[in-house]
Amino acid sequence: MDPFGTKEMESAPLTGWVVRALATPHARRVPRKAKIPPQLTHGPFTLAEARAAGLTLSALKGKAWQRLGNELYCARGWRRDPWAILAAWNRMYPEVIFSGLTAAWMHGLDCDPVTPAHVIAPIAGSLRSCDGLHVRRCELQSGDVVALRGALATSVHRTLRDLCVELLPIESLIYIDMALRLALTDRDGLMRDTEHSAGLPGSRLMRSWTELAEPAESQMETRLRWLLHCAALPRPQVQTDLRDTDGRFVARADLYYPQARLVVEFDGGNHRERLISDDRRQNQLVNAGYTLLRFTSADLREKPEVLVALVRAALADSARLVPSMRKKREGSDRLAPKGRIGDAA
Numbered sequence: 001m002d003p004f005g006t007k008e009m010e011s012a013p014l015t016g017w018v019v020r021a022l023a024t025p026h027a028r029r030v031p032r033k034a035k036i037p038p039q040l041t042h043g044p045f046t047l048a049e050a051r052a053a054g055l056t057l058s059a060l061k062g063k064a065w066q067r068l069g070n071e072l073y074c075a076r077g078w079r080r081d082p083w084a085i086l087a088a089w090n091r092m093y094p095e096v097i098f099s100g101l102t103a104a105w106m107h108g109l110d111c112d113p114v115t116p117a118h119v120i121a122p123i124a125g126s127l128r129s130c131d132g133l134h135v136r137r138c139e140l141q142s143g144d145v146v147a148l149r150g151a152l153a154t155s156v157h158r159t160l161r162d163l164c165v166e167l168l169p170i171e172s173l174i175y176i177d178m179a180l181r182l183a184l185t186d187r188d189g190l191m192r193d194t195e196h197s198a199g200l201p202g203s204r205l206m207r208s209w210t211e212l213a214e215p216a217e218s219q220m221e222t223r224l225r226w227l228l229h230c231a232a233l234p235r236p237q238v239q240t241d242l243r244d245t246d247g248r249f250v251a252r253a254d255l256y257y258p259q260a261r262l263v264v265e266f267d268g269g270n271h272r273e274r275l276i277s278d279d280r281r282q283n284q285l286v287n288a289g290y291t292l293l294r295f296t297s298a299d300l301r302e303k304p305e306v307l308v309a310l311v312r313a314a315l316a317d318s319a320r321l322v323p324s325m326r327k328k329r330e331g332s333d334r335l336a337p338k339g340r341i342g343d344a345a
Contacts, residue, residue, distance in 0.1 A: 069132020
């Protein structure tokens with residue numbers, strides 16, 4: 001046996017030892033360990049920053065790195081942080097203003113800000129949309145731009161106005177509802193903005209959706225309300241406190257038709273404790289004389305016409321019952337004794 005492990009020996013008659021040499025591993029055949037500059041492991045970086053740290057474009061195609069967009073990278077396994085991604089885009093293109101869904105997220109609305117990041121670039125500039133970045137050019141007034149965590153973004157009103165142009169009506173209404181819910185603005189402020197921006201893109205649409213807007217607690221509640229609106233059903237109250245005949249608080253209704261005492265709820269809970277709580281709440285509402293209809297996302301998505309029909313029928317039933325209840329109440333009033341109990345005749 002060769003003590004160095006580099007030869008394989010075989011025994012053959014008359015020839016003594018016959019050896020067959022095996023190739024010794026060469027140092028050049030061992031893959032080099034990827035160079036990982038520590039300053040590039042903490043967040044996104046640009047191609048220019050990578051080159052300054054000693055990396056080449058070819059090295060960035062290795063397994064240690066992940067591409068986020070055009071000339072934008074991060075270390076593989078880095079925990080995604082939208083603010084850090086936006087900061088990297090801002091370093092690469094300091095002249096842009098974040099807008100659209102990106103600006104909406106920066107203001108606190110629930111949306112995806114970075115796939116792609118939306119920006120407004122100077123009209124005279126040369127920047128174009130690329131992987132990870134959606135670019136458009138337009139004029140911005142001084143009041144249209146605000147500073148958020150070191151970056152420039154469109155204001156709340158300008159952002160919502162832009163979304164009314166870019167998105168479907170229901171999506172626009174969802175974000176206006178969110179803004180009202182988070183107290184980023186109010187209906188009067190939105191209406192004033194549409195007056196000041198009359199004739200500009202999105203102004204007329206934002207005025208229309210603002211007239212329908214409410215501080216809904218979830219996107220699905222907004223979608224439910226939009227479905228009822230499109231079906232030409234009466235406009236319900238939103239987030240209304242309900243009480244029993246003794247004035248005790250019973251529940252807060254997602255949507256409420258007071259004349260019909262009809263409560264329309266979106267049930268987004270799937271946990272057993274939430275279900276038990278909702279069942280108790282339903283019993284309290286029924287005992288207090290309310291009619292309750294509960295719907296899920298599946299109802300909205302798969303059977304919207306059934307949902308509309310149930311609400312319409314409940315309102316119609318209530319309209320038929322109200323006159324008879326009024327007559328019954330008037331009859332009981334005529335039979336009731338006059339004066340207070342205990343008074344002398």
